[in-house]
Amino acid sequence: MSNSDIGTFKTCRRKWYFSSYLGLRDRHEPVMGPLHLGTRVHAALERHYAYGHDLEEAYVEIAEAELETLISSGVVFDERAWRKETELGRIMLVGYIEWLAETGADMNLEVLGVEEKLSYDMEIAGEKVRLVGKMDLRVKDTHTGQNLIMDWKTTNNFTRLTDDILMNEQLLTYMLLERLNYKEGDHQFLQGAVFIMLRKVTRGPRSKPPYYERVEIHHRKRRLLSFHTRLIGTLTDYIRVVKHLDEGVDHKLVAYPTPGQQCRYCPFKHVCDMAEDNTDISDMVNDLYTQGDPHERYGASETEEIAS
Numbered sequence: 001m002s003n004s005d006i007g008t009f010k011t012c013r014r015k016w017y018f019s020s021y022l023g024l025r026d027r028h029e030p031v032m033g034p035l036h037l038g039t040r041v042h043a044a045l046e047r048h049y050a051y052g053h054d055l056e057e058a059y060v061e062i063a064e065a066e067l068e069t070l071i072s073s074g075v076v077f078d079e080r081a082w083r084k085e086t087e088l089g090r091i092m093l094v095g096y097i098e099w100l101a102e103t104g105a106d107m108n109l110e111v112l113g114v115e116e117k118l119s120y121d122m123e124i125a126g127e128k129v130r131l132v133g134k135m136d137l138r139v140k141d142t143h144t145g146q147n148l149i150m151d152w153k154t155t156n157n158f159t160r161l162t163d164d165i166l167m168n169e170q171l172l173t174y175m176l177l178e179r180l181n182y183k184e185g186d187h188q189f190l191q192g193a194v195f196i197m198l199r200k201v202t203r204g205p206r207s208k209p210p211y212y213e214r215v216e217i218h219h220r221k222r223r224l225l226s227f228h229t230r231l232i233g234t235l236t237d238y239i240r241v242v243k244h245l246d247e248g249v250d251h252k253l254v255a256y257p258t259p260g261q262q263c264r265y266c267p268f269k270h271v272c273d274m275a276e277d278n279t280d281i282s283d284m285v286n287d288l289y290t291q292g293d294p295h296e297r298y299g300a301s302e303t304e305e306i307a308s
């Protein structure tokens with residue numbers, strides 16, 4: 001189980017049922033939108049910080065490779081709109097470099113590690129569970145000596161994101177995984193994260209700054225203990241639901257929907273709606289989705305072990 005898997009379970013069990021339990025993937029995933037923009041920007045920033053690539057060049061390279069793949073795949077998409085969206089990402093990153101030069105917002109950060117995998121095995125309700133995570137970038141604050149995760153968020157609204165970041169469970173999961181894996185002599189635990197937010201604007205004459213913001217979050221041991229307790233609670237529910245589904249219990253009874261804001265971007269919107277009419281959704285599921293591995297990001301070997 002990963003933080004995103006658990007997060008989906010908590011947000012909407014039906015979405016989790018389709019995506020994690022059944023492993024369904026949208027056959028016709030959109031090729032652009034907020035998620036894609038954020039992924040491109042994130043990938044370029046990671047190349048820049050982890051491998052020293054020029055940020056703008058890295059971004060253009062990523063975008064060009066994506067366009068080539070799209071064209072050769074024969075998928076129908078609005079190329080003009082796609083180019084407009086990727087250009088916005090480029091403008092945001094060019095501005096980011098200017099902002100760093102003005103503020104020195106990253107000058108005290110030294111990269112310690114890239115794409116570190118973390119995992120911890122435990123037993124919940126009589127079942128073996130492996131909690132997994134992958135940290136994109138670990139940095140050291142050379143002023144304070146603190147060990148932090150560095151991450152970037154593209155957003156339209158700084159305030160809302162700042163509030164969300166305070167409760168960010170991904171950071172808590174990584175911090176907890178490190179503590180659970182404690183070995184004699186370990187003293188370099190993560191102490192928090194530095195998030196850099198990039199606003200999704202072209203910085204034209206009518207737009208108003210700020211366009212970038214740095215937010216640092218630290219968590220104490222007490223908060224980690226509390227997170228650990230509620231995580232065990234969630235995992236216990238999770239295992240119970242999986243057992244029920246495996247036994248053939250109706251998914252509506254145990255993996256019920258939670259309608260809300262999250263439905264706007266949910267890839268299972270139509271099939272979810274049909275399920276409410278008690279219609280047989282199997283044909284629709286076969287037409288619209290493929291089955292994949294929800295744990296792909298965490299590596300094949302771990303997934304195979306989990307499956308066995």
Ligand code: SF4
Pocket residue numbers: 012013014015257258259260262263266267268269272273
């Ligand atoms: S449409 Fe909404 S309620 Fe239905 S699965 Fe998606 S998030 Fe859940």
